Amino acid sequence: MRISPLAGLRLGLCCQFVNEAVKFHTTTATATLRLSPEEQHQRLATLCQANADALLAALKCCVRQGIGSFRINSQILPLKTHPDAGYELPELPGGEAIVASFLACGDYARSHQLRLSFHPDQFVLLNSPREQTHNNSLAELSYHAQVASWVGADTINIHGGGAYGDKVAALALLRKNIMALPEAVRSRLTLENDDKTFTPADLLPVCRDTGVPLVYDVHHHRCLPDGQSIAKVTEQARQTWRAEPLFHISSPIEGWGGPKPARHHDYIDINDFPEEWLGWPVTVDVEAKAKELAILRLRSELLSRTNASCLTPD
Numbered sequence: 001m002r003i004s005p006l007a008g009l010r011l012g013l014c015c016q017f018v019n020e021a022v023k024f025h026t027t028t029a030t031a032t033l034r035l036s037p038e039e040q041h042q043r044l045a046t047l048c049q050a051n052a053d054a055l056l057a058a059l060k061c062c063v064r065q066g067i068g069s070f071r072i073n074s075q076i077l078p079l080k081t082h083p084d085a086g087y088e089l090p091e092l093p094g095g096e097a098i099v100a101s102f103l104a105c106g107d108y109a110r111s112h113q114l115r116l117s118f119h120p121d122q123f124v125l126l127n128s129p130r131e132q133t134h135n136n137s138l139a140e141l142s143y144h145a146q147v148a149s150w151v152g153a154d155t156i157n158i159h160g161g162g163a164y165g166d167k168v169a170a171l172a173l174l175r176k177n178i179m180a181l182p183e184a185v186r187s188r189l190t191l192e193n194d195d196k197t198f199t200p201a202d203l204l205p206v207c208r209d210t211g212v213p214l215v216y217d218v219h220h221h222r223c224l225p226d227g228q229s230i231a232k233v234t235e236q237a238r239q240t241w242r243a244e245p246l247f248h249i250s251s252p253i254e255g256w257g258g259p260k261p262a263r264h265h266d267y268i269d270i271n272d273f274p275e276e277w278l279g280w281p282v283t284v285d286v287e288a289k290a291k292e293l294a295i296l297r298l299r300s301e302l303l304s305r306t307n308a309s310c311l312t313p314d
Contacts, residue, residue, distance in 0.1 A: 006302055008281040010068025010115060011295045012246075018291045022058045025050050026078045029085045040085065044078065045092035051076050052101035055151070059108050067295055069115040069246075069283045074140075076147060081139045102150040109152055115283055116153035117246065118144045126181075127161040127174040134177070138185075145184040155246055157190045157215050160198035160206070167197075171206055178210045190215045190246065195262045199226035200233045204240070213240040217248040218274055219287070223262050234276045249273060249298075250287040266290040270301040278306060 016024065025047045032040050055072065062070050079085040089095040109116050124137045144156045163170045178186065191207055192215040193200045200214065200221055207214045216237040218230060228236075238245050251269040252261040266289040277284060288294035 006278070006299065006306070009278065009302075010244075010283040011299055012069030012071060012115070012117070012283050012285040013062060013067050013292055013295060014071045014119075014285055014287055015073045016291060017058070017061060018293060020058075020061045020292065022054055022061060024054050024073050024076065026075045029079055029082050032079060032085045041087070041092050044085075044087060045094055045098065047078050048089065048092065048098045049094065049101065051078075052098055052105065055105045056101070056108060059105060059112070059114055061292075062114055063112045065292060065296065066299070067292065068113075069117065069285065070109075071117050071119055071285060072147070072151070072153060074118065074120050074144070077143065080143045081136070099150060102147065106150055106152040115244070115246075116148075116151050117155035117157060117285075118148060118153055119157045120144055122159070124158050125161040126158065126177045127164075127170050129164055129173075138181075141185045141189075142182065145182070145188060148188055149184065154188060154243060155190050155215075156185065156188045157192050157246070159192050159194045160203050163197050167202070171198075171202060175206050175209055178206070178212055186210075186212070192217050192248065193220050193224070195220040195223035197224075199224055200237065201226040201228060204233075204236055207240045213237075213242075213245070215246050215248060217250075219248065219250040219252075219262075219264075219272070222256070230274050231276045234274065244281045244283055246283045246285065247277065248285045248287055264289060267294045268298045270298070270305060273298065273302065278302070 027047060032043065035043060055076065058070060080087065089098055092098065120140055124140050125133055126137055128134050141156060148156060160174060161170065178189065181189065190213045191203050193203055200216060203214055214237040216233055221230070221233060249268055249272065251265040251267065251272045252258055253263045253265040254260065264287055268286060268288055286295045286298060
C-alpha cells in the first residue's frame with residue numbers, strides 16, 4: 001500500500017494570495033475620524049462585512065488548492081481596538097449579520113478540516129514595562145480571541161517581546177502576565193522564538209511553566225541559534241502541544257551567506273525544510289512572499305524528494 005509521503009503535514013497560507021481575486025480591506029484612523037459618528041459606523045460596518053465575505057472566499061480557495069491552514073489578517077476588523085475609532089460590532093449597522101458571516105466561516109473551516117490561526121502585530125508585547133503598551137496588547141489579544149471564537153481559530157501566536165536590558169526579568173514578567181490573561185486568550189495563546197531576542201531555549205521553559213505551546217520558527221532559530229539542534233527543538237516543541245503543533249518555515253532572500261538572512265524569500269528552498277517535520281501531524285505556516293505559489297511549489301518538491309522512500313508493503 002502506498003502511503004503519501006506528506007501524510008499528516010498541513011502547509012499553511014499567511015493572510016493573502018497573489019493569484020486569487022480575494023482582497024481584504026482596511027482604513028486609517030485619520031480617514032475614519034473625519035467622518036461623522038454615523039458615517040464612521042456605516043463605513044466600518046461595510047468594511048467588516050466585506051472582510052467576512054473575503055474570508056469565506058479565502059477559505060474556499062484554500063480548500064480548492066489543498067492548503068490545510070490559513071492565518072487570518074489581524075485587521076480583519078479594521079481599527080477594532082483604536083482608542084478613538086474603535087468599536088464593538090453590536091454598535092455597527094448590521095452587526096449581528098456580520099457576526100453571523102464570521103460564524104459561517106467557522107462552520108466552513110470545520111467542515112473542511114481547515115485550521116485557522118492569528119498572528120497579532122509586533123506591537124503586541126506581553127512583557128513591556130510600559131503599562132499603556134501592556135493594556136493595548138491585552139485589548140488586541142482580546143479582540144483576536146473574540147474573532148477566534150467565531151471562526152474556530154485555535155491559535156493566537158505572539159513573540160516573546162523585548163529583553164529591556166534584562167532577559168531574565170523580561171521572561172519572568174512574560175510568565176506572570178501570561179498567567180493573568182483571560183481564559184479566552186490564554187487557551188489559544190502560543191509563543192514563537194524570534195530572530196533577535198528570544199531563542200527556543202529561552203522560551204521553552206516559559207512554555208512548560210505556563211502550558212502555552214511553542215510555535216517553532218526554524219528560520220528564526222537559524223538566524224539566532226542557541227546551541228540546540230533542529231531535531232532536539234522540534235521534539236521539545238512537540239511536547240508543549242496538546243493539539244497538532246504549528247511551526248513556521250521561511251528561506252532567506254539572499255541566501256544564508258547574505259547580509260540580511262532574516263529577510264524572507266518569495267519561495268522556500270527545499271533544503272531549508274527539516275526532515276524532522278515529515279511523517280507526523282504538524283501544521284507548517286509557509287512564510288514566503290509568493291504566498292500560495294510558494295506552498296504549491298514546496299508541496300511538489302517535498303513529494304518529489306520523499307516519494308521514493310515513503311512506501312509500505314501491502
